[in-house]
Amino acid sequence: MYQITNQLHKIGFSIDLISNIIRRNNFQKKFNTKQFFCILLVAKDIDLIISGIQYEIKGGNAVFIGPMKDVEFGDAYGKEIYVIVFSADFYDKSMKDSVFMNSQVFFNSRSDVFISPYFGNNKYNEVILVERLLKFQSKDESLYISAAHNAIEGLILDAYLHVDEHHTEADERLEYVSFVNRFRVLLQRDFKTAKKVLHYSQELKISSRRLTEMCEYVYGKSAKQIIIEKIKIECEKAIKFSNFTMSEIAYDLGFNDEGNFSNFVKKHTGKKPSEMREISA
Known part of the structure; x- marks a missing residue:
């Protein structure tokens, strides 16, 4: 299991050179994006293998990779390649954000990646973006979070200029992706109050069985598993990074009470909430 930085756990965003990420993980080059969204700023040519398919990425491109993708970096070590990673919680603050996050840029029925020229292949812009974020990071966390959100939006908007170059097909696969993306948006909104598949299938006006079939096709996981994973992640974040009591x-x-909460955490993480907080202290 590779290490995820404390910053990514805490605020749901990080930016780092791929070399640092590889070094931090004992020079391992294989990763899974898990629940995160990734944007690679590629200054030099690299080879990527994503979900078993090899891609030759030319320098000057941005690469957009959605959640639950297996990624293997080829000759990336030592090259100037920045990796921006963020969670849905971090970015999804408005309806516009949801549209961007669940668009063809990150979810495409024909490809596991979306590749677009990065700001017109302008090296200067990459330096400005990275340096600007690092300055905010050292100054103020709230400003850093705001600057990071704006940076992501700018990158996605730039990619949107090239969406028409990627042809999609109006077939069953695209319908599945559309429904599952909408399910994820609803889950982000309702996970605290709705923990049953039925709620989300009713919102989408499809059967629970149909929603599960779609989730299994797109993510290889049932709708119930996706809900559990979302709640588990939120529980872990709250235990490790908040000052609230377990009851709070x-x-x-x-959750109905602290007992149900503790049982859920123990069942799905293997640790009691108190043990998890002690480890992070």
Whole structure:
């Protein structure tokens, strides 16, 4: 299991050179994006293998990779390649954000990646973006978060200029991706109050079985598994990075009482909430 930085756990965003990420993980080059969205700023040519398919990425491109993708970096070590990683929680603050995040840029029925020229292949812009974020990071966390959100939006908007160059097909696969993306948006909104598949299938006006079939096709996981993973992640974040009591966390995340919350955490993480907080202290 590779290491995820404390910053990514805490605020849901990080930016780093791929060399640092590889070195931090004992020079391992294989990763899974898990629940995160990734943007690679590629200054030099590299080879990537994503979900078993090899891509030759030319320098000057941005690469957009959605959640639950297996990624293997080829000759990336030592090259100037920045990796921006963020969670849905971090970016999804408005309806516009949801549209961007669940668009063809990150979800495409024909490809596991979206590649577009990075700001017109302008090296200067990459330096400005990275240096600007690092300055905010050292100054103020709230400003850093705001600057990071704006940076992501700018990159996605730039990619949107090239969406028409990627032809999509109006077939069953695209329909599945569309429904599952909408399910994820609803889950982000309702996970504290709705923990049953039925709620989301009713919102989408399809059967629970149909929603599960679509989730299994797109992610290889059932709708129930995706809900559990979302709640588990939120529980872990609250335990490790908040100062709330366990009762307060349980209440905030929609559990009936602290006992049900503790049982859920123990069942799905293998640790009691108190043990998890001790480890992070």
